Amino acid sequence: MYLSTRLHGNLSTLPLWLPPLAFLAVFFFFPLSRIFALTFSSEALTAKNLPITTYTLLFTFYQAILSTLLTLLLGLPSAYLFARFDFRGKALLRALTAVPFMLPTVVVAAAFNSLFGSRGLLNAIANYQLPTAASSSFIIHPFLAILLAHVFYNTTIIIRIVGAALSSLDPKLEQTARSLGADSLRVWMNVTLPLIRPSILAASLLVFLFDFTSFGVILLLGGSQFATLEVEIYIQAVKLLNLPLAALLSAVQLLCTLLFSILYSHLITRNSYPLSPRSSVIKPRTLKQKLFVSAIVLLLSTFYFLPLASLPIRSLFRLEANRGQRAEVQYGFTADYYKELFINRRGSVFYVPPIRAxxxxxxxxxxxxxxxxxxxxxxxxxxxxxxxxxxxxxxxxxxxxxxxxxxxxxxxxxxxxxxxxxxxxxxxxxxxxxxxxxxxxxxxxxxxxxxxxxxxxxxxxxxxxxxxxxxxxxxxxxxxxxxxxxxxxxxxxxxxxxxxxxxxxxxTIPVAIERFLSQPGGLNYGQAMAMATLLMLLTTAGILLIEKIRLPHTGDF
Amino acid sequence: MLELRHIHKTYEGSPLLTDISFNVDTGETICLLGASGSGKSTLLRMIAGLEEPDSGNILFNGMDLAATPPHLRDFGLVFQDYALFPHLNVNDNVAFGLRMRRLPPAEIRERVAEALELVSLSEFGQRRVTDLSGGEQQRVALARALAIRPRLLMFDEPLGALDKKLKDGLLEELRAILHRTQIPAIYVTHDQEEAFTIADRILILHDGQIVREGTPAEVWAYPQSAYVAGFLGLGKVFEGAVMGQQNGEWQVESGFGIFHVRCNHKHSRGEKVHLLARPFKVQDDANAVSGVVTDVIFQQDRYKVTFDNGLFVYLDAPPKVGEHVTVRVKVECLA
Missing domain, CATH: 1.10.3720.10 (MetI-like)
Incomplete structure (x- = not known):
């Protein structure tokens, strides 16, 4: 005990810091400085590059704001549901909404593709029932798919942050307001909302930040036509080999995220009220409450269950014409996509068996x-x-x-x-x-x-x-x-x-999924689904392990 | 058994404890009573060997402990927040000290069962300590300290985090256990009720020094200083000026009137002394206090009556607010 107090206040911990700091200097700060050096060179700040940057920045803002608003639309009622009501399967539903956030974005993208894409299950079902309809009768627009995927993995942030504020709200405050003559709408507008507004703002900003820097989902669901800053950096750096523009774009991006981060930490430190951790969770009693709970529970479970289930199903479900027989689409369960991962085919995406990834x-x-x-x-x-x-x-x-x-x-x-x-x-x-x-x-x-x-x-x-x-x-x-x-x-x-x-x-597995998805052919698509399913299982196992071994009382992240 | 000689300790440059000396004898329970920050916990930590005094000696059975590290002292220490090992269950917590002593498994089992029995937790062995209530955790901590059959038991505000009812129950149990095991004990607290219940002898710490030492009855009857009387809440403490001596009693003038008191020391005319007015009505004292009643509070078997001048007394029958009341009370000289 006193050894440590005596050592306090001087630089005794410096040796502990040396390895991580040296690592960061070499692999983070030095590369960062090179990016900035390139950004402010004459190659980057050209008349051609600036309009591209401006347009990309505006589009990035546009999709992020839209995604955030949609996430709030689903997230706020959900937060209210989890904070105020008790119902069967609550813990399971809450876990279900939290899973996508921890899944790799390629898995989320693959899952949405398996449901809404042109080779997806919904389209297949639609075509099966209506054989005369056009083959692409149930594909949703890629931009909508991107927005939905953002909602899919970010709603849990709203549920967590706003839900925490809601459930730590002293129920006596609302009861007092009622006894002072406020009806339920005015209680909500004058008491509840002002008290949880800081948490809504903070959660929204965090969601916005994730949407702003989203990459995998946008690239895999939208392709290069929906170029956000992230996607554009990748295209310029890898496809067009225009490193100066890529550097300029990433400098702009870093500036933006830095600004939002500062704003976020400002928000959570300044605008929070001391709330008592007391909650009043009730079983839905009135008809209005029962309707609300059933509607949101149904919506959430459908929205979260379908993509997560359709990915493994699609990876085991043949949905393509046999080689040489273009017209006849084959249906049925198969393990072929998984078997194919172990085969080294000439002319395939890889020259090694895909499982090598x-x-x-x-x-x-x-x-x-x-x-x-x-x-x-x-x-x-x-x-x-x-x-x-x-x-x-x-x-x-x-x-x-x-x-x-x-x-x-x-x-x-x-x-x-x-x-x-x-x-x-x-x-x-x-x-x-x-x-x-x-x-x-x-x-x-x-x-x-x-x-x-x-x-x-x-x-x-x-x-x-x-x-x-x-x-x-x-x-x-x-x-x-x-x-x-x-x-x-x-x-x-x-x-x-x-x-x-x-x-x-x-x-790696995510890179392989991207390559499979960008290639034509049902076999490639099926292998992407198989790979994504494997990755989903591995990650879920990891998440479960973390949850199981985490000590009680060590706090949240 | 345990003997402290002239212990001095400073904390961040200012003196925390000055010249502390006392003994603890076989089967005796000592209580260190003092406000928070008075250095009582530090004193315990020094006895346990977790901290070192700046100067002075700590002896056990005549042997200086300075060179003995904490794990070889065989002193049990019960912490305020219990310090149970969260990764071990109740059995393993209690067995910890026995395992450190490399006792045979059969004996460990036996002694763990015995210790849990002593604190009435026999059924709790397999429970996780994080699932226990505060009172149960406290008992596990006590069982863990008892299991090693320590030469000395120390308690650092052990009941501080518990509610009053639970506290009273545990205190009585603890008293019984200490009495049965005859282990000498040092009990640190800021709560005088706890101290008066558990202690054979009370030491009151103030400004880094022991300001009063004695049995609970002695300390209560003769607080001997304004600080102790005020800290224990024995009554109204106030200042007066000595007017003279008459038939072995001193006449003291104060804002509450002139009182006749017995003092242990000689005083000169005009000297300031502290007086204590005990708030109980007596028949045979020459002193009386009076005032206009401003408040009457019902307290089960009596009424607490407060006067406009700040004095208060306990009466059997309630006067009316606004009434002028005179009550005979005992007034003592505190120095």
Missing amino acids: AFNSLAYASATVLLSLLLGFPAAFALAKPTRLEKILDPLIMLPLGSSAVMLGLGFIIAYGKWLTSPLLVPFAHTLVALPFVIRTLQPAIASIPQRLRDAASTLGAPPLEVWKSIDLPILRRAALAAATFAFTVSLGEFGATLLISRPEYP
């Missing part, structure tokens, strides 16, 4: 786990007892979260272009993305071990080493496992950076 992914994910734990543990130990140094370094180490994955990839290309032939760069990029999560998982666990526990152990007869072995280690083991799983699933699902820097001969 899964092995690459697993290898990258393992390397990411190792690297991010090695770098994360020292930083988390330092952050567990924050001094002035930690207050400065903490936001610094979280900064990669604020920049998009595509931009990280672009930075690698610009700064380390000549090393791109090596598959080693991918785990470094994944570690950049995973490190903040790893630190945020370990830090509360380390900080949550009260000195008193160690004191208690030593008064009970445990020598110092035994204290570490019997107290610190068992508690941290679970956190370390959770952090490792986090890093693993982040790496498995990482798409943006990987797409920019991975070598064609070393694809």
